[in-house]
Amino acid sequence: MVYLTRKAEFAASHYYHNPELSPEENRQLFGKCNNPNGHGHNYLLEVTVKGEVDPRSGFVVDLKELKDVLNREVLDAMDHRFLNKEVPEFATRIPTTENIAIAVWERLAPRLRRAQLHRVRVYETSDLFVDFYGEA
Amino acid sequence: MKAHLTRRYRFSASHRLHSDAMSPEENQRTYGKCNNPHGHGHNYALEVTVSGPVDAATGMVCNLVDLDGFVAQHVLARFELENLNTLPEFTRRVPTTENLCAVIYDVLRDGFAKAQVEKVRLEETMMNSFEYAGGAELRP
Numbered sequence: 240m241v242y243l244t245r246k247a248e249f250a251a252s253h254y255y256h257n258p259e260l261s262p263e264e265n266r267q268l269f270g271k272c273n274n275p276n277g278h279g280h281n282y283l284l285e286v287t288v289k290g291e292v293d294p295r296s297g298f299v300v301d302l303k304e305l306k307d308v309l310n311r312e313v314l315d316a317m318d319h320r321f322l323n324k325e326v327p328e329f330a331t332r333i334p335t336t337e338n339i340a341i342a343v344w345e346r347l348a349p350r351l352r353r354a355q356l357h358r359v360r361v362y363e364t365s366d367l368f369v370d371f372y373g374e375a
Numbered sequence: 376m377k378a379h380l381t382r383r384y385r386f387s388a389s390h391r392l393h394s395d396a397m398s399p400e401e402n403q404r405t406y407g408k409c410n411n412p413h414g415h416g417h418n419y420a421l422e423v424t425v426s427g428p429v430d431a432a433t434g435m436v437c438n439l440v441d442l443d444g445f446v447a448q449h450v451l452a453r454f455e456l457e458n459l460n461t462l463p464e465f466t467r468r469v470p471t472t473e474n475l476c477a478v479i480y481d482v483l484r485d486g487f488a489k490a491q492v493e494k495v496r497l498e499e500t501m502m503n504s505f506e507y508a509g510g511a512e513l514r515p
Contacts, residue, residue: 255433255434257432257433259432260432268433268438269433270440332434333433333434334434335429335433335434335435336380337378337380337429337434337435337436338429338434340378341376341378341429365383366382366383366384367380367381367382367383367439368380368381369378369379369380369381369436370378370379370380370381370424371376371378371379372377372379374376374377374378375376375377
């Protein structure tokens with residue numbers, strides 16, 4: 240089994256707000272992240288796939304295919320977007336780094352053919368990242 | 376949905392690697408420059424990984440305010456700008472980064488209740504780092 244990781248960057252804005260909580264509870268829970276005008280990050284994404292090395296190609300995965308899927312399913316949807324308003328998953332889920340990692344997994348996992356998705360890592364800043372392994 | 380969250384912190388401290396169980400020559404041979412009796416310092420970078428279900432109401436594994444508060448009070452305040460050899464944790468253990476990593480892991484595991492503590496990763500310099508997860512096998 241070999242693991243391969245591809246990095247990608249995207250810039251997006253978001254804010255944290257739960258409509259079921261009062262304005263005071265939202266402010267208390269989310270602090271500055273609750274500002275409805277949003278704020279932004281340069282997100283760094285690391286997508287790790289695993290699989291056996293194909294004896295003919297020497298590849299775990301066709302990198303071009305992985306890059307195309309990543310561009311189409313994730314970057315086109317999230318880069319330079321206001322996540323809360325422009326990405327459907329975040330109409331009902333708060334776009335925390337945790338939920339972004341889950342959304343990226345859900346967008347990629349069904350579309351990878353040869354290799355199996357192992358981990359999605361999303362850095363919100365260089366000091367904070369989330370790993371999602373597809374665990375229930 | 377279970378996710379893993381990692382937060383990075385920094386602190387600076389000094390140490391000297393020396394074992395009372397070894398002769399001066401053996402200490403010198405084992406620890407080299409790190410055996411200098413006056414000690415030396417590092418800018419450590421600490422990565423704490425916690426896990427848990429993503430809360431449906433908050434979208435979070437745990438509130439970063441809680442994690443930051445715990446680490447600031449129980450880890451950073453304890454080691455920042457200290458000579459590690461003078462601390463009670465290292466009266467009988469050599470303050471290698473392996474041992475420091477394990478001490479920090481134990482502090483978190485025993486005291487931080489808001490999420491599962493998975494792993495502590497400690498960078499001593501840009502060129503070396505250590506990981507400890509309580510003896511459990513690390514993820515590939």
